[in-house]
Amino acid sequence: MNKALNAVCPILVQFAAVAREGQITRAAAALGVPQPTVTRHLARLESVLGVRLYTRGPGGVTLTADGEMLLEPVEQALALLLSGVSRLEAAGPGEQRVSLAFLHTLGEETVPSLLRTFGEITPHATFSLIQDSANGLLQRLADGEAELCLTSPLPDDPALNVVRLGVQRLVLAVPEHHDLAREPATALAAAASEDFVTLEPRNHMRNMADALCQAVGFEPHITFEASGVSTLRGLVAAGLGVAIVPAAPSPAAGVVEVPLADKGAYREIGLAWRRDISLPGPADEFRRFVIDRFRSEPFTVRDGIEAGGTQGEQDR
Template structure:
């Protein structure tokens, strides 16, 4: 190739059109497809050999390199017989190009691995209250079948999980109560009974079943406003004819049980994985004292193979969980 690069383009009358300065996104768009070509020529030190390796005609490759030099406004290569050598600017660009190409290769490999139904990655969300046993049990069973699939787990409250799903941070999430949102698919997968949790010395502690209205005069401890279990507590209490007087809030269910054990209130909670001393878990008398848990995903989004496999796995257990 010549010592000086040719202009990047020509107008209809054959006059040279000055190259457009490379800034911001325009630089990325113009440089990206040419970096691999430039790197191939730099490694081969020969345009014809590089063209053969890339599977493109030699004139096409020469023109692409000339346009690259014109767009950048520097000379990248010098010809010495049939071989080419890098200029100082060429060596600088090659160092950056090789790093960029390595990152692109790794990104492509990661995407291919994520799409592999047997060794991909799943971003899965769920409320804190499902962390102690429900989710670990499901993951243990699934991972026994697909040991090479990796999980990125995120715990948060309902509104935050829904937001992360919409932004693409999550592939799937469990949520309670199920949202009424047109942009997501909702499939109810679990109906979890709730317990009325009272201190061991509470007047109702000797009973096995109580009505929610029987603790209407007690102080309540609960999760903060915005959490799904808090919404369910307020709704069920309203259906029982009262508004709960919430005196303490905590972000973890076991913290709430500790507050109950300390005599600071009662709570409406799912059954614990391990019984906690100092509290009594009472069955709630009457229908509907449960929380429904749904699996949701964004509409119109084609899920990678491992995500689809995990979704089928969870939905296959829906009948068993809903009847439990």
């Protein structure tokens, strides 16, 4: 059994070893642990659980029915822990992992661009990438699954540090042969009589699209609802409606994205992390890198994000 695992949960490791070996002496020898220590740990486990786990006989020990009941989940838990420890050991001391959560729409160019540049200056860093909706991302941050979160809207949560990175303009996606496709920009009211394809209810982008339509005096006629922006672009290309979407680095085939001239036709993009946890070195380096990158490139547009205007860490 892995030494680190024996140090983390010795009682369970020793319980499983005794069950496997059938003798306390052999189990102790296999683990490199004094026999009295194993005996004491087994007695403590039985005391905590309030059941007898073994019967002792001339040939060794045998699991009771309660012991048999406990053995399988213990072995499953130890196998899962051993897998995690083995991955950490295989990674070696030079590898540094950052867990980054972000919106699906930021995965087209923003996140790959940031990772590529960061990798050039920090070659040993690796990433666990998590994509989800805005609410899902914040939940993963709260649960500790993610260390950093690139999201919109800016979270209004006093438990989080939030930095505004920039704004992402919203556009009207129309089929390439649509009358509005030839316009350099348009007011949303010009599409009031169109069929709309949109995201599912309770999605933040859906709420923004509905609010923009209401602000100019109409309720959109919705023909299809989808779970992702890429699907919306596909529906638009098929001529099934128009859509309010974030500007993309390059529109999908058959789609023209017409900038919206309406007030409020944008969303803020921010970086968030928990206040109550100190970010480990690699995550903190990446946090600083992202903030500096957007501050230093005020005219760069990635995934339609107009960088710059960073307001610093905000109490939200």
